[in-house]
Amino acid sequence: MNEIFGIPLPALLGQLMLGLVNGSFYALLSLGLAVIFGMLHIINFAHGALYMMGAMFSWLAMVYLGIGYWRSLLLVPLFVGAIGIVIERFLLQWIYKLDPLYGLLLTFGVALIIGGGFRYVFGSSGQPYSIPPELGGAVDLGFMFLPKYRMWVIVASLTICFATWFMIEKTRLGAYLRAGTENPGLTQAFGINVPVMVMLTYAFGTALAAFAGVLAAPTTQVSPLMSSNMIITVFAVVVIGGMGSIMGSIITGLGLGVIEGLTKVFYAQASSTVVFIVMVIVLMVRPAGLFGKEK
Amino acid sequence: MTDKTVATARPEAEPILETHGLVKEFRGFVAVDGVDLKIRRGHIHALIGPNGAGKTTCFNLLTKFLQPTRGTIRFKGRDITGEAPQRIARTGMVRSFQISAVFPHMTVLENVKVALQRKLGTTFHFWESGASLRRLDEQAMALLASVGLERYADMVTVEMPYGRKRALEIATTLALEPELMLLDEPTQGMGHEDVELVMQLIKKVSVNRTILMVEHNMKVVSGICDAITVLARGAILAEGDYDAVSSNPLVIEAYMGSEAAQLAGAH
Amino acid sequence: MNARKSSIAYVIGFALLLAAPAAIYPVLIMKVLCFALFACAFNLLLGYTGLLSFGHAMFLGGSAYLTGHALTAWELPTLAGLALGTLGGAVLGALVGMLAIRRQGIYFAMVTLALAQLMYFVLLQSSFSGGENGLQGVPRGSLFGLDLANDYILYYLIVVLFSLTFWLIQRTIQSPFGQTLKAIRENEPRAISLGYDVDRYKLLAFVLSAGLAGLAGSMKTVLFGFATLTDAHWNTSGEVVLMTLLGGMGTVLGPIAGATVIVSLHSELADKVGSLVTVITGFLFVFCVLVFRRGIVGEGIALYHRMIGEKYR
Ligand SMILES: Nc1ncnc2c1ncn2[C@@H]1O[C@H](COP(=O)(O)OP(=O)(O)OP(=O)(O)O)[C@@H](O)[C@H]1O
Ligand SMILES: [Mg+2]
Numbered sequence: 001m002n003e004i005f006g007i008p009l010p011a012l013l014g015q016l017m018l019g020l021v022n023g024s025f026y027a028l029l030s031l032g033l034a035v036i037f038g039m040l041h042i043i044n045f046a047h048g049a050l051y052m053m054g055a056m057f058s059w060l061a062m063v064y065l066g067i068g069y070w071r072s073l074l075l076v077p078l079f080v081g082a083i084g085i086v087i088e089r090f091l092l093q094w095i096y097k098l099d100p101l102y103g104l105l106l107t108f109g110v111a112l113i114i115g116g117g118f119r120y121v122f123g124s125s126g127q128p129y130s131i132p133p134e135l136g137g138a139v140d141l142g143f144m145f146l147p148k149y150r151m152w153v154i155v156a157s158l159t160i161c162f163a164t165w166f167m168i169e170k171t172r173l174g175a176y177l178r179a180g181t182e183n184p185g186l187t188q189a190f191g192i193n194v195p196v197m198v199m200l201t202y203a204f205g206t207a208l209a210a211f212a213g214v215l216a217a218p219t220t221q222v223s224p225l226m227s228s229n230m231i232i233t234v235f236a237v238v239v240i241g242g243m244g245s246i247m248g249s250i251i252t253g254l255g256l257g258v259i260e261g262l263t264k265v266f267y268a269q270a271s272s273t274v275v276f277i278v279m280v281i282v283l284m285v286r287p288a289g290l291f292g293k294e295k
Numbered sequence: 296m297t298d299k300t301v302a303t304a305r306p307e308a309e310p311i312l313e314t315h316g317l318v319k320e321f322r323g324f325v326a327v328d329g330v331d332l333k334i335r336r337g338h339i340h341a342l343i344g345p346n347g348a349g350k351t352t353c354f355n356l357l358t359k360f361l362q363p364t365r366g367t368i369r370f371k372g373r374d375i376t377g378e379a380p381q382r383i384a385r386t387g388m389v390r391s392f393q394i395s396a397v398f399p400h401m402t403v404l405e406n407v408k409v410a411l412q413r414k415l416g417t418t419f420h421f422w423e424s425g426a427s428l429r430r431l432d433e434q435a436m437a438l439l440a441s442v443g444l445e446r447y448a449d450m451v452t453v454e455m456p457y458g459r460k461r462a463l464e465i466a467t468t469l470a471l472e473p474e475l476m477l478l479d480e481p482t483q484g485m486g487h488e489d490v491e492l493v494m495q496l497i498k499k500v501s502v503n504r505t506i507l508m509v510e511h512n513m514k515v516v517s518g519i520c521d522a523i524t525v526l527a528r529g530a531i532l533a534e535g536d537y538d539a540v541s542s543n544p545l546v547i548e549a550y551m552g553s554e555a556a557q558l559a560g561a562h
Numbered sequence: 563m564n565a566r567k568s569s570i571a572y573v574i575g576f577a578l579l580l581a582a583p584a585a586i587y588p589v590l591i592m593k594v595l596c597f598a599l600f601a602c603a604f605n606l607l608l609g610y611t612g613l614l615s616f617g618h619a620m621f622l623g624g625s626a627y628l629t630g631h632a633l634t635a636w637e638l639p640t641l642a643g644l645a646l647g648t649l650g651g652a653v654l655g656a657l658v659g660m661l662a663i664r665r666q667g668i669y670f671a672m673v674t675l676a677l678a679q680l681m682y683f684v685l686l687q688s689s690f691s692g693g694e695n696g697l698q699g700v701p702r703g704s705l706f707g708l709d710l711a712n713d714y715i716l717y718y719l720i721v722v723l724f725s726l727t728f729w730l731i732q733r734t735i736q737s738p739f740g741q742t743l744k745a746i747r748e749n750e751p752r753a754i755s756l757g758y759d760v761d762r763y764k765l766l767a768f769v770l771s772a773g774l775a776g777l778a779g780s781m782k783t784v785l786f787g788f789a790t791l792t793d794a795h796w797n798t799s800g801e802v803v804l805m806t807l808l809g810g811m812g813t814v815l816g817p818i819a820g821a822t823v824i825v826s827l828h829s830e831l832a833d834k835v836g837s838l839v840t841v842i843t844g845f846l847f848v849f850c851v852l853v854f855r856r857g858i859v860g861e862g863i864a865l866y867h868r869m870i871g872e873k874y875r
Contacts (some may be wrong), residue, residue: 381758385757396749401744409753413758418739418763
């Protein structure tokens with residue numbers, strides 16, 4: 001069988017694969033949002049900008065410093081995580097006592113500063129970033145070619161996602177984190193430095209975004225505009241999944257990527273809106289979100 | 296199982312509120328565990344129990360701020376288990392909250408008028424002048440007078456001391472003329488004199504109505520309550536009048552330490 | 563300030579508006595008025611209901627297109643086109659509101675933002691809206707035989723519409739409905755326990771706000787003769803938040819002050835610094851959130867109270 005509903009199988013699988021790639025980015029980003037929200041009670045509007053920064057920095061590192069993909073994959077998230085620390089120390093820490101809406105507005109401002117700044121310096125045109133030679137080419141499955149880089153993106157993202165899930169749900173460090181979320185005063189009394197934990201959580205979330213950015217660089221045109229709509233889609237993902245569960249974020253992100261990919265095959269016009277339409281449906285039938293725990 | 300002592304103090308009035316097997320679970324944690332509550336019309340009924348016993352959760356279930364996991368609630372003979380919280384208020388059961396439930400940046404008078412104005416049927420009229428609410432002033436002042444707050448009518452509520460805010464809450468609740476009033480720790484955090492005042496106030500407003508209150512102060516409980524239900528770890532431990540409950544060994548054990556002493560002392 | 567003093571102030575303000583075209587280019591004032599109206603409508607929601615919509619551009623943009631289409635393709639008279647835009651905004655507001663109000667606080671903001679993005683893509687892709695180019699060449703039409711192509715005549719129409727709407731918003735804030743909104747904002751659980759069906763009040767506030775934002779968008783189309791995707795973009799949603807925040811949310815005049823500052827800033831800077839405008843906007847956000855949460859008017863009121871020696875929360 002080579003066709004499904006009149007669509008050639010390789011094309012379908014190709015889009016499925018692309019959907020999984022996008023879904024991996026959604027999963028990484030919404031996971032970061034959920035981790036940050038859990039600890040800081042702030043929705044990090046700057047997440048998309050940090051993702052873009054990840055991609056831009058790896059391109060800059062390549063062009064100006066000769067730092068290649070593999071080293072960027074490690075260094076850029078560390079660097080952006082450090083920027084996260086600066087953001088947290090200089091800005092976010094002053095508003096923890098306020099209504100969480102201020103957090104959204106503040107990080108929106110940060111997103112504008114980063115986005116506008118990069119556009120001012122580097123313009124809006126896209127830059128190519130080449131796939132590392134080890135991951136070039138494709139695997140021939142007989143009926144289709146599987147690009148190696150796409151497989152790598154999916155594997156790497158899922159590994160990081162599950163490692164994060166494991167760390168938060170199954171280790172002592174994660175237990176401290178969860179305790180800090182639920183009862184900061186008590187956790188502090190046990191000798192854990194909550195402010196530092198909060199700072200590192202934000203840094204970790206931003207590093208995740210940057211990691212996604214580095215992974216994305218070879219799959220797209222690297223430009224300051226690459227994130228401008230991303231964050232809104234990720235917000236929709238978060239609304240659909242609900243931020244109560246780490247695993248929920250991962251599954252929702254991947255699932256929506258796939259749905260988006262399949263929509264491209266069957267009804268391309270709707271591919272940019274399908275995530276929002278899913279959101280509308282979820283709001284109608286399950287207002288708290290698929291994995292939500294409100295109320 | 297629970298040891299139930301039977302209330303004998305008064306001739307039995309019909310129950311205004313009844314629950315059957317009320318259960319609330321939070322992510323596997325059972326906060327309210329099979330509670331059968333029976334509140335008789337005209338009583339001041341106290342719900343007591345150690346911290347975390349599930350008293351506030353019970354209130355939230357009764358007033359439908361939380362949906363019970365299992366069980367039924369009947370109010371005035373009607374099943375209200377599936378009602379929305381705002382509907383509950385309109386059928387005559389009005390609650391207050393453990394932490395102060397005022398509208399802080401409105402004046403004292405406006406606070407009471409918020410409760411009154413819904414009945415005018417103009418609360419959706421965005422085109423109508425605010426002056427149209429003045430016709431509620433007289434009624435609102437009378438309510439304030441009944442709790443001794445008429446002199447503070449124009450004060451912004453945040454600026455009032457704690458005890459008066461609680462009195463204001465009672466006035467606001469009274470504005471709805473509820474048949475059943477639920478008060479969650481109305482004397483918590485008050486000084487000695489304020490406690491006395493609020494206690495007398497509750498006694499006064501209990502005429503022709505039923506009151507269910509959570510209360511830690513045993514002086515208040517022994518002073519004005521007709522019936523007591525003791526909750527521990529979500530389940531009913533004992534029921535009855537003050538004498539019966541306070542001499543119940545299970546209750547004394549559950550309270551242990553200071554509160555047991557308090558119980559015995561007030562006896 | 564008592565009611566007499568403030569109504570005198572309003573009369574003076576109105577008189578100044580009537581005389582302003584003598585000194586200032588009327589198109590600029592009209593642009594400010596459109597955005598001021600937009601921000602006032604938004605403030606009704608954020609400042610007086612406590613709901614942060616991060617997608618208000620969808621009402622501005624949606625109605626801008628609707629009115630543009632009505633005036634061009636259906637050749638409706640100008641006033642009817644404006645009315646239709648207002649109505650369209652309100653209807654869209656009802657739909658969006660019913661969905662968004664199912665989620666609270668921060669989620670509400672995200673839902674509105676996402677729905678606005680959906681609207682954006684719909685406008686981008688549908689056939690009537692002219693895609694990337696937007697709707698061009700919308701005629702201003704005429705009113706009672708007066709040709710609105712004349713900037714001065716249009717100016718007085720816009721001033722009248724703005725003043726009426728401003729009055730309506732004022733009235734709403736002080737009405738029994740406004741008082742109920744205030745109670746809900748101050749203590750929602752208590753309002754519920756007093757028998758208020760809070761979601762319906764929030765929904766009505768949302769519909770009113772969306773309808774008036776729609777009117778602002780329609781006026782903008784008539785003024786410039788085109789509707790573009792910028793009107794519906796999330797940038798514009800962010801801008802109206804900033805106008806309200808900078809001017810002072812929950813104050814009557816704040817949104818007008820904020821809109822004036824931001825619109826002037828943009829018309830001063832847009833050509834000179836390019837995307838630095840975005841950076842400046844970002845810094846304004848950060849500044850407002852960290853140290854200027856009362857906004858221009860809020861700080862002004864606080865200063866006034868301090869000068870006359872009164873306590874102000
Ligand atoms: N929304 C919730 N989610 C999870 N657990 C909850 C929730 N609300 C209450 N609980 C838990 O249920 C238990 C009972 O709480 P509740 O507030 O009803 O106690 P209480 O008897 O009113 O105590 P107190 O005397 O301190 O007011 C507590 O252990 C509390 O942590
Ligand atoms: Mg309690």
